[in-house]
Amino acid sequence: MTPLPAAHAVDYAAVENACERIAAFLQPTPLRNYETLDHVLGLRVLVKHENHLPTNSFKVRNAVAVLTSLSPEERACGIIAASRGNFGLGLAWAGKHLKIPVTICVPLGNNPEKNEAIKLYGAELIEAGTNFDAAGEAMQRIAAQRGLRVIASANDAQVIAGAGTLTHEILQQSRAAGETVDAVFYAVGGGSTAAGAIAVLLKAAPQVKAIGVQAELASAIHDSWRSGTIISTLCADTLADGIATRMPYKMTFDAMKAGLADFVLVSESEIMAAMRLMIRSTHNLVEGAGATGLAGLMKSAGSLCGKTAVVVLSGSNIDQATLKRVMDAG
């Protein structure tokens, strides 16, 4: 990996600091090996169980990291964010535990299960705008009116530092277990996990390859990374809705340019196959984005024969209709 640009906002110390702040709220998640998965893929696979966290996704790390970094004044006024799901859930959970008022803007027609869960954690839910961007614009207006601190889902140094804690744990746990990790596969939505990972790996394990994975149907960041120019797409309609982004974000994209060893694209049917393999071999539930890292590994397995790879099971918040559809397609 080439050194990070000097302007890169997150370094190893920021991640270590986030580790200390989240420790009072979140237990480390298991890093586990499943012989069945090794057997199918022909290499050693370690699964990082972010689905074991409260709210069932890594996003709660980001949320706790950013909310614990706020000033007393910001905490008292409260925060606002636009989200379709896991980040909103994570913020609602963190706000409840830190006693910080949380407002989440979701687009009209957002998944009702996600909306219900966000509200039940005590956050205020505002439905506005016909798509995610419009919800984001409404969020900015409300923030200005009410004097709320806006929390970006990816383009924020504390969010990235929070996401970096998962790779920090991977290194600690794999070393304690005597594992030699060759590569880690990260699904890329906003890019916080990949950017956080790069901050950790560059300093603490430069020999470990960080590999990004996106869905073919939401490939803006991959395309930008390959071409070296910023590319945005009109739509991003993948089953892996947790990573359905239409454009790169400055902070995370700069890190990925500097630090990703490779970037893999996977099809919808490859994501579905990875979801079924994850369910069959680990007996953990997984959402589309949560299995996208594994889909990337499945595609790359041939070149990693005999090596050790980590996949992040980043979340399990799947609705019943989608789970049914994925199971029926297998």
Next chain:
Amino acid sequence: MTPLPAAHAVDYAAVENACERIAAFLQPTPLRNYETLDHVLGLRVLVKHENHLPTNSFKVRNAVAVLTSLSPEERACGIIAASRGNFGLGLAWAGKHLKIPVTICVPLGNNPEKNEAIKLYGAELIEAGTNFDAAGEAMQRIAAQRGLRVIASANDAQVIAGAGTLTHEILQQSRAAGETVDAVFYAVGGGSTAAGAIAVLLKAAPQVKAIGVQAELASAIHDSWRSGTIISTLCADTLADGIATRMPYKMTFDAMKAGLADFVLVSESEIMAAMRLMIRSTHNLVEGAGATGLAGLMKSAGSLCGKTAVVVLSGSNIDQATLKRVMDAG
């Protein structure tokens, strides 16, 4: 609860001792509240996530507890058990980590996914007999021939003490969180979790009601408990195959007679509805037996309005065909 019979083999000290022995191998599992579940059931519900353990089921507690209690001679010779799934998986995992040779006898035609997983943990798998009882008889013959220590899945004091550790954790965690638990629902197969729970609750929290749950299609222990006489059934064909027992076991049945506050029966469709509710509200995978406690709570929710109940999500080892069937039935 009435005091346990004097002959009861497991007391609170035995469970505390098992807690100390398993601590080096198994992290405590989360006890978590899901507002969606509270909302649906009209009471406060805490879910004990035994699916987060290695091998995805509480049985690994029983396995580690019993294997760590063996003499050096027994460890060197190795152990043998009959199992159709989770107990065999737990023993294989524990044997691998304790370096104790493990042999598991399964009936012919046993679930191939379970067989594969047991073998991949390094245990010897022997398929023998057309049903579970016949596999058990074969196991006894092989044990005698090879000089292996036989491990019973329920009728063993150390197994029960191991299962008791989950209730020990429930008490510690609920007290730390300021929760006042009124009742805990345990699916009953061999009865180790219920018997272990009674050993803990009798001493440490006699006000907490332990409630057993069985499937209508595998109701021998319930029927025996209600009638006061030992009743066995010819078959036990429930979707909740992890608790498909045909008769009571002495040690666990004596404890349940002394300590269960109630015993609920649930139908197959009630178990399937509980599986879907567990998946929908917690986004954790669950097998039939793993949702049977919740099925019992759903049936009893009316009488617990406003109270706090714990359900044990005891395992998530479901195969894809069954998961599909359960989802499609909803």
